[in-house]
Amino acid sequence: MKRVQFSHPLLPYMLLLPQLAIVAVFFLWPAGEAIRASFYLEDPFGFGSTFVGLENFSDILTNAEYMRTAWFTLFYTVIVAFFSLSIALLLAVKADAVIHGSATYRTLLMWVYAIAPPVAGLVGIMLFDLHVGPMRDFLAHFGWDMKVGVNYWDTAFVMAIIAVWKQIPVNFIFFLSGLQGVPKSIQEAAAIDCRSGTRRFWSVTFPLLAPTGFFLLIINITYALFDTFGIIDIVLKGEPGNNPITLVYKVYVDGFRGNDLGGSSAQSVILMVLVFALTIVQFRMIERRVHYS
Amino acid sequence: MSFRFAAAGAVALATLATSTTVSFAATDIAWWHAMGGRLGEVVNEISANYNASQDVCRLTPVFKGTYEETLTAGIAAFRAGEQPNILQVFDAGSATIIGAKGAVIAAEDLVNASGTKFEIEDYIPGVRYFYADSEGKMIGMPFNSSTPILYYNEEALAKAGVEAPTTWEEFEAIAPKLKAAGYVPLSQSHSPWIFTENFMSRHNLPFATNNNGYDGAKGTKILVNNDAIKMHFGKVKEWLDNGLYGFYGTGWADNQKPFQEGKVAMWLGSSGSFGGLLKSTDFKFSASQLPYWKSVIDEGAQTFIGGAALFAMSGKEKAQNDCVANFFSYLTSADVQYTWHKETGYVPVTNAAYETAKKDGHYDRFPAAEVGIQQLSLPAQDNTKGYRMGFYVQVRDVMNREYGKIFSGETTVEDAFKTIEAEANKLLARFEKTSG
Numbered sequence: 031m032k033r034v035q036f037s038h039p040l041l042p043y044m045l046l047l048p049q050l051a052i053v054a055v056f057f058l059w060p061a062g063e064a065i066r067a068s069f070y071l072e073d074p075f076g077f078g079s080t081f082v083g084l085e086n087f088s089d090i091l092t093n094a095e096y097m098r099t100a101w102f103t104l105f106y107t108v109i110v111a112f113f114s115l116s117i118a119l120l121l122a123v124k125a126d127a128v129i130h131g132s133a134t135y136r137t138l139l140m141w142v143y144a145i146a147p148p149v150a151g152l153v154g155i156m157l158f159d160l161h162v163g164p165m166r167d168f169l170a171h172f173g174w175d176m177k178v179g180v181n182y183w184d185t186a187f188v189m190a191i192i193a194v195w196k197q198i199p200v201n202f203i204f205f206l207s208g209l210q211g212v213p214k215s216i217q218e219a220a221a222i223d224c225r226s227g228t229r230r231f232w233s234v235t236f237p238l239l240a241p242t243g244f245f246l247l248i249i250n251i252t253y254a255l256f257d258t259f260g261i262i263d264i265v266l267k268g269e270p271g272n273n274p275i276t277l278v279y280k281v282y283v284d285g286f287r288g289n290d291l292g293g294s295s296a297q298s299v300i301l302m303v304l305v306f307a308l309t310i311v312q313f314r315m316i317e318r319r320v321h322y323s
Numbered sequence: 324m325s326f327r328f329a330a331a332g333a334v335a336l337a338t339l340a341t342s343t344t345v346s347f348a349a350t351d352i353a354w355w356h357a358m359g360g361r362l363g364e365v366v367n368e369i370s371a372n373y374n375a376s377q378d379v380c381r382l383t384p385v386f387k388g389t390y391e392e393t394l395t396a397g398i399a400a401f402r403a404g405e406q407p408n409i410l411q412v413f414d415a416g417s418a419t420i421i422g423a424k425g426a427v428i429a430a431e432d433l434v435n436a437s438g439t440k441f442e443i444e445d446y447i448p449g450v451r452y453f454y455a456d457s458e459g460k461m462i463g464m465p466f467n468s469s470t471p472i473l474y475y476n477e478e479a480l481a482k483a484g485v486e487a488p489t490t491w492e493e494f495e496a497i498a499p500k501l502k503a504a505g506y507v508p509l510s511q512s513h514s515p516w517i518f519t520e521n522f523m524s525r526h527n528l529p530f531a532t533n534n535n536g537y538d539g540a541k542g543t544k545i546l547v548n549n550d551a552i553k554m555h556f557g558k559v560k561e562w563l564d565n566g567l568y569g570f571y572g573t574g575w576a577d578n579q580k581p582f583q584e585g586k587v588a589m590w591l592g593s594s595g596s597f598g599g600l601l602k603s604t605d606f607k608f609s610a611s612q613l614p615y616w617k618s619v620i621d622e623g624a625q626t627f628i629g630g631a632a633l634f635a636m637s638g639k640e641k642a643q644n645d646c647v648a649n650f651f652s653y654l655t656s657a658d659v660q661y662t663w664h665k666e667t668g669y670v671p672v673t674n675a676a677y678e679t680a681k682k683d684g685h686y687d688r689f690p691a692a693e694v695g696i697q698q699l700s701l702p703a704q705d706n707t708k709g710y711r712m713g714f715y716v717q718v719r720d721v722m723n724r725e726y727g728k729i730f731s732g733e734t735t736v737e738d739a740f741k742t743i744e745a746e747a748n749k750l751l752a753r754f755e756k757t758s759g
Binding site for chain 2: 071072073074075076077078079080082089093095160161177178179180181182267268269270271272273283284286287288289290292293
């Protein structure tokens with residue numbers, strides 16, 4: 031690799047400065063502030079505060095409801111990531127094989143991407159609404175008395191289905207371009223060796239898609255953990271009640287609705303640690319098994 | 324031609340000159356509120372009328388979203404030193420804003436300082452002390468005040484051949500008839516507010532220690548785990564299982580909708596829902612007071628107000644504070660209160676406004692519009708002025724969650740109230756430390 035030389039030793043740092051400033055102002059400073067606030071119980075108006083040490087953390091971790099939320103978040107993340115990835119992969123493989131009118135198919139499969147999460151949530155809640163949802167009437171034919179907002183798992187189902195629907199196009203685009211990057215020569219060589227298309231896919235194409243898949247896995251986990259907030263808020267109509275919520279939504283509920291600054295800061299610190307750990311695990315453990323070239 | 328031009332020009336200039344003088348001399352005050360939709364339009368009309376009524380103060384109302392969003396925006400602005408003059412804060416947020424010593428100027432002090440004598444007796448009994456401190460000084464100016472009442476579909480009741488119930492015992496007697504007539508007899512839109520907070524008030528039961536929390540956050544414990552309310556929720560669950568009660572989730576509108584559609588015969592909602600119901604229903608409906616258990620109390624006691632109050636934020640110049648006081652006086656004047664009452668269904672907060680509404684024949688035309696204020700005007704008792712508890716938004720979240728679990732059969736009434744008590748007390752203990 032060619033080594034780039036700068037004429038002045040300070041120049042690279044100067045060039046990095048705008049980026050670093052943004053990171054400092056919008057990430058490091060608020061993160062530091064959250065860590066500080068997590069050790070206090072504070073009057074939201076800023077008139078009083080008590081240093082409570084690790085009490086905010088122990089209150090959270092001994093709260094049965096917080097643990098239920100944590101387990102649900104894990105479950106939800108696995109479900110959303112798995113189905114968004116697998117359905118998108120299936121669609122990409124099929125769309126890749128289409129010869130006539132492929133552009134139309136591909137556009138149709140992608141355009142959900144343009145919908146904002148709250149809008150996706152609204153569309154979903156209209157379909158599954160307790161009073162007016164056509165999907166509810168449809169499912170009633172199969173004996174499923176779906177009650178979004180009343181039944182915990184029915185609400186979870188709708189939250190997952192909207193999140194998956196919204197995420198499929200992103201994954202689809204990446205998988206499709208990944209598939210098109212698989213060299214023709216390798217495919218043809220494999221076709222000579224093996225007749226079974228399914229087997230060729232799993233033993234040749236799929237490993238070659240691994241870099242794309244690994245990248246998408248991270249993106250999808252992050253999406254399910256954090257970016258589904260808008261969908262969840264719309265489905266719950268701002269009132270969680272006895273419905274599933276994710277950890278990020280709980281930070282919002284306690285911090286922004288409930289003005290418990292210390293408690294919600296401690297929750298976000300826990301999330302920060304989680305994300306940090308997740309990133310290390312992903313890059314250390316998984317990346318070793320993925321071949322990039 | 325040229326003369327007409329000159330005249331027109333002169334008039335235009337004069338208008339411009341007057342309007343600029345007015346806007347320069349006027350003191351600007353801002354009002355952050357959470358009134359959307361039709362309510363927001365009425366707020367804008369009131370503000371415009373106020374601005375037209377005098378030329379010293381100019382009020383600008385700003386819609387800030389839901390109650391929670393408005394409070395959070397107000398807090399953020401306060402910390403940045405950019406708070407509005409008036410902030411609308413809802414019932415469950417009152418402990419937060421009143422607990423923050425120095426964030427607000429008491430409405431009573433503000434009005435007195437501006438030279439007008441404040442008389443708490445001018446206000447109807449049910450609204451006097453909810454937003455007051457432990458000495459009974461009014462901190463927040465009650466604005467959109469409502470109380471839970473029972474709405475009923477007159478056609479449905481006639482079809483079943485029953486009268487609206489005054490007690491829950493009567494409800495148990497008529498509910499099967501309504502069910503037989505093809506209706507879900509009852510639904511309800513806010514379990515913490517209607518079936519918990521006002522349940523305590525209606526039955527004159529203490530809701531928290533320390534004088535229902537008014538004497539300060541220190542050591543305040545919730546008294547929600549009592550036999551009367553457990554009996555009530557046991558019954559509600561029984562009604563639900565027998566098809567005598569409908570539960571459509573935690574959201575307000577989800578439970579109101581089946582009543583508007585004529586599927587549910589009776590609905591417990593806010594007296595402030597009256598205006599909206601008039602527009603959205605095509606059947607005849609009326610209202611009666613919130614039912615109570617005869618087995619718990621002989622005569623149902625007064626309920627207290629829900630809704631929100633206006634708080635004058637501190638850190639503003641005297642001229643602006645005087646304008647806020649002036650606006651409060653305008654807002655609580657009989658005519659303005661009557662307009663607000665008529666347009667929205669929220670109760671008029673002063674006795675004078677109530678008299679005006681009576682004289683004008685408003686209640687002859689709409690008897691249901693008087694139910695809320697009658698219920699708020701019942702004689703006050705020990706536990707009827709309200710409650711003051713911190714982190715109360717979270718306490719309500721816990722209640723909603725546990726009630727949802729009771730209704731879905733995931734937990735028992737006994738366990739649910741144990742959990743609510745434990746989690747609420749934990750939250751109250753945490754809140755106590757925020758002011759330390």
